[in-house]
Amino acid sequence: MARINENYLKLPGSYLFSAIGEKVRRYEALHPEADVIRLGIGDVTLPIAPKIIEALHAAVTEMGEADSFRGYAPDLGYDFLRNEIARKDYQEKGCRISPDEIFVSDGAKCDCANIQEIFGTDNVIGVCDPVYPVYVDSNVMAGRTGEYDACSGRYRGVIYMPCTAENGFVPELPAEVPDLIYLCFPNNPTGAVMTKEKLQGWVDYAKAHDSVILYDAAYEAYISEPGIPHSIYECDGARECAVEFRSFSKTAGFTGLRLGFTVIPKELEAGGIRLHPLWARRHGTKYNGAPYIIQRAGEAVYSEKGQQQIREQIAWYMGNAGIISEGLQAAGYRVSGGVNAPYIWLAVPEGMTDWEFFDFLLEKANVVGTPGSGFGPGGAGYFRLTAFGNREKTIEAMERIRSI
Ligand SMILES: Cc1ncc(COP(=O)(O)O)c(C=O)c1O
DSSP states (O other), X not given: OOOOOGGGGGSOSSOHHHHHHHHHHHHHHHOTTOOOXXXXXXXXXXXXXXXXHHHHHHHHHHHTSTTTOOOSOOTTOOHHHHHHIIIIXXXXXXXXXXXXXXEEESOHHHHHHHGGGGSOTTOOEEEEESOOHHHHHHHHXXXXXXXXXXXXXXXXXXXXXXXXXXXXXXOOOOSSOOSEEEEESSOTTTOOOOOHHHHHHHHHHXXXXXXXXXXXXXXXXXXXXXXXXXXXXXXXXXXXXXXXXXXXXXXXXXXXXXXXXXXXXXXXXXXXXXXXXXXXXXXHHHOOOOOHHHHHHHXXXXXXXXXXHHHHHHHHHHHHHHHHHHHHHHTTOEEEEOSSSSEEEXXXXXXXXXXXXXXXXXXXXXXXXXXXXXXXXXXXTEEEEESOSOHHHHHHHHHHHHTO
């Protein structure tokens, strides 16, 4: 008799954004005249930059000609892309990472969900609270957690590392030591960043306890202030204790094209076993490579023109972030994030839960955001807005919120 993976039954309800989508659809069905502005999901809205489109066209043409047609891509990525990543994202910034330590993929979500497969199911994970839900849910599916406790909103057997207004939404080093530590900075959902000194503290902690840090740097391109590390490999000793995930989604608008990569330094070990060959084995067995045309588009991101064009896009989104932060503050909200990250994190008004605030904003301003508790119990009482919307709509959303 076939049996299911019962760990899936521990997962409560639907994925956060499906639940929000359903609520908005119901509202729109009842109020077809409403002009709803979506500042909830973290999806980009600007079209792909011209230099990247040019590379896509050229690659498509190559695929239609016998002497330049390409079939399966190398499992770990084409050298032309891995070389550019290693050089421009790491070596030129003082990080010792070689091209063969880069594993190209179709995005950071899959990588940060799949990486746990190469670790034993008896590892204890540590996650920020609130947190990007994929880290926790993928470990639940793998059986690395206990049951979900509806009262606390937490899974048993997971170390939650609170990120609060008091600690600037940057977790303290936990007293109970996790084997696998998920960190994401700049952070989704809070928009917080970690200084290099703080991150060095985490690297030292992980090394002292033989833990592995799984560092999600999907938003590094949004860092605008000095002193904030773009990569964990800026820290001494990180090659021996950290994996890093990167994404082209928010950096270059690839949410629909799909491209990302994972970095695993060769000396990184768990229990005396190197992780690099394990991930190479996993990748080679379960993944057939990101498409050639998309990897060529990725290569164009690193060209001089490509860099200039994506920088302009990021600056444009961060212009939205400034409008949201200022608009909310003018309306009397307590706000953080939005400086080195495209996310603005606001405290909901006293006397309301974050889901009540969601309904309030949808009904009174026709603006959609994301309730903080959707990212874990530590997000309760907070709300996330994103800077990825259209400029006029973002301005209008702030005007509507101010006039409620
Ligand atoms: C923290 C974080 N990591 C990873 C991802 C997923 O990135 P990708 O589109 O490359 O799968 C997201 C997307 O929202 C994210 O917020």
